[in-house]
Amino acid sequence: QLSTTFYDYTCSNVSSVVRGVVERAAQNDVRIGAKLIRLHFHDCFVDGCDGSLLLDDADGIESEKSAGPNAGSVDGFEVVDEIKTALENVCPGVVSCADILAISSQILVSLAGGPTWQVQLGRRDSRTANQAGVIGALPNALETLEQITEKFNNVGLDSTDLVALSGAHTFGRARCAAFSHRLYNFNSSGNPDPNLDTTYLETLRQTCPQGGSNDNTLNNLDRSSPDDFDNDYFTNLQNKQGLLQTDQELFSTSGANTVGIVNRFADSQSDFFDSFAQSMINMGNIRPLTGNNGEIRLDCKRVN
Ligand code: HEM
Numbered sequence: 001q002l003s004t005t006f007y008d009y010t011c012s013n014v015s016s017v018v019r020g021v022v023e024r025a026a027q028n029d030v031r032i033g034a035k036l037i038r039l040h041f042h043d044c045f046v047d048g049c050d051g052s053l054l055l056d057d058a059d060g061i062e063s064e065k066s067a068g069p070n071a072g073s074v075d076g077f078e079v080v081d082e083i084k085t086a087l088e089n090v091c092p093g094v095v096s097c098a099d100i101l102a103i104s105s106q107i108l109v110s111l112a113g114g115p116t117w118q119v120q121l122g123r124r125d126s127r128t129a130n131q132a133g134v135i136g137a138l139p140n141a142l143e144t145l146e147q148i149t150e151k152f153n154n155v156g157l158d159s160t161d162l163v164a165l166s167g168a169h170t171f172g173r174a175r176c177a178a179f180s181h182r183l184y185n186f187n188s189s190g191n192p193d194p195n196l197d198t199t200y201l202e203t204l205r206q207t208c209p210q211g212g213s214n215d216n217t218l219n220n221l222d223r224s225s226p227d228d229f230d231n232d233y234f235t236n237l238q239n240k241q242g243l244l245q246t247d248q249e250l251f252s253t254s255g256a257n258t259v260g261i262v263n264r265f266a267d268s269q270s271d272f273f274d275s276f277a278q279s280m281i282n283m284g285n286i287r288p289l290t291g292n293n294g295e296i297r298l299d300c301k302r303v304n
């Protein structure tokens, strides 16, 4: 029901307006692409791509952004607001906040060297948030491959989508808190995660000392090209240099159907790019509000 031509008559320069704002934002914050694509992901997995994540706490709204897995972790909301303001100036009341996340993700991925794709548009914004649904819907970095796969399946995404979209960890940062359980006493073994390269382990231990108060210290998700959108993420996994447990599991879970997909994307960046583009379209199609459902928010942080 979404279409690539949705705003052709109502806001024909929507993508150039978004591009203008995000290109400026990228000059001040090399992480902005990583932040915005993650917002799109965390929005889509909870009740579909409906901008629900962007709502602040208010009467009748318990926000998703303040839920455990999001609080202090997701970021980039100010840039979403800047894009919205710029769009309201040219086509008031037309472009949804949910679509802003989809459009800006595409522009910033390609700006970082990744693929381009035709973004499907026409999502409308929710009038509600689902704080209680966040934990059950979002994958977390301590889960097994089986659990992660199930969460993707729950929103209609398969193992190819899982591996391709995990490739978004080709840029951006993670806090020590997301992976330090791998460094010292993995699964109460008294040892580090065996699927972690020992040289890389030493580097990570220096950044995230045991029992240290370094939970918020940032690490590159892709150690070899931290800000470029490329397929290094997958060669890192082949070398046991994935940062998150859930990254490394895609390659190190013996017998899993994800192993061959990791190898394919490591061998061919263009295979990765083609799959990533398709999987972003698939993710963007998770239960959008269309027609007369929902609304076009005037301010992404609150319902009209
Ligand atoms: C497969 C399951 C996934 C898990 C378990 C996971 C987990 C995480 C964690 C723990 C972080 C670091 C958060 C922090 O330290 O505060 C992170 C960062 C990030 N994730 Fe994922 N993620 C997954 C899938 C995805 C997907 C599907 C996308 C987008 C398509 C994505 C995009 C990102 C990006 C770009 C960052 C860096 C954000 C920044 O620099 O601010 N992730 N992820």
Ligand SMILES: [Ca+2]
Pocket (backbone or CB within 6 Å): 042, 043, 044, 045, 046, 047, 048, 049, 050, 051, 052, 053
């Ligand atoms: Ca949502």
